Amino acid sequence: MKVIAFCFFLALSMSAFTQTQTVKQLYDEYRKSKYSFANKYRNQTITVTGKIRSISVASDFWKDQDVHKIHLTATGYENFVVCQIPYKDSAILRRFQVGGFLTVTGVVASNISDALFLSQCTFATAESAVKKSSAPANAPLGKYNVYQNDATGFNYQYTFQLKSYGLYILNGKAGNCMYNTKTNIINFSTGPLKGFTGLYRPTTDNENDPPSFLLDAKGKIPDANSSHQGNQFAYYQGR
Template sequence: MTWLLLGLLGRIGSVSAQSLTIAQLEAEWDRYASKDAFYTKYKGQTLEVTGHLDIISTDRDYSTNQEFKLLELVVNEKSVLNRKITLDVRFPTNSVDAAALDRLAKGQPLTVRGTVNSFVLSGSLRMRMNGSQYRLSGAPAPEPMPQTKAAPADPPLGTYSVYQSDGRRFKFQYEFRLLDRNRYQLYDKVGTYRYNPATKVLRFITGSLTAFTGLYYTKGRNNDEGKPAIALSWDGQVPDLANAFGADLQYAYFNIP
């Protein structure tokens, strides 16, 4: 099993590290009633974490003018809707073969070693790590997606998490709740909407989403898993999912209890 080391070869190799998968971290995250206890346990710890590569990008710390390669690891590259933890790992470009990292494929099993430095909670948790090593071999096969019931024909009542693309990744925006077939709630404000079961179109009439139009769907753009989802447009037009590339749409995914 070969580690690809990023400098400090002897010293890094001697640092003990707890080995975990992102699936194990997510299960532990769920068990903690106080999330501060999770942060305290892992901040500053050296870990070896195994997951699947989702995104590779280049980032820069403008305070030091240091450029980094940023690897984002998840439980499974197909689990966009239900991710609980994304591991952000930064490797300085002056101590890594950037071209080799760029050749890694989306979905590739990967184990990284590094020190946890911070957390960002926005819908799901982003766990940030300063990377020192990564390993391509020996990672487990992708975990099978759990079997789920067929999505309902109409949007289920409950909470929806809304995401929007910034050109690189989906980012969490806000949550709203369908209270019944006429009312919804965003933050502490209740508004009204109309839903047409024949066209699957929701029109938001009052409240924080006034003039937004939604289209309920269960398969297709940004929804390969067949989950209840609502595409949202702010201009009153019914979202055209067949021609949505580059469109300024938001995507609301139902939070399955």
């Protein structure tokens, strides 16, 4: 009976790692407990799917002493999963491009710090699911929770309320803004967010995200297709 119970437990453990997970799921699990995450995944074979943020080509000088790297992102800002490809397998890189999606199976490195390094990688392209969005074409009025990447991760910053396309409130203080329904750009002219510029996004790469704004504190129009470095993320919370 003990042998049967052990085999059953082993089968359950192995099935947990053979299931495909998203980069975002792994990233969220890592942020909850880095210690538990490392103990769970180090030296394990996992399958993960996600969006390619960048591709680093190995040095022609070092050749087999170096590796190609395909970086997958959870938030669009960081490189959380790093797929390591031997120099001799350079042809694999031609299958992928930045902004695309892939599914990879690989062995997690024993040292897990700020990223998950995978070796012995095998790949399958993953098409981004196309779903009809129910998000409004223009920014809905209501509360927006704002987050930003900092030294400790993707953290909450503040909440503002969009009262109209010309008025917002933050910490009880009102300010003027101007939202353009043709360009989806909002400019904050007075109040706590004076000088900020935002770009409304009905959807993101994460299908679970609510409508949101990309915000730039320096007044630049955020690029929806960039790495969003330095941007704040304002997620709609309802009325």
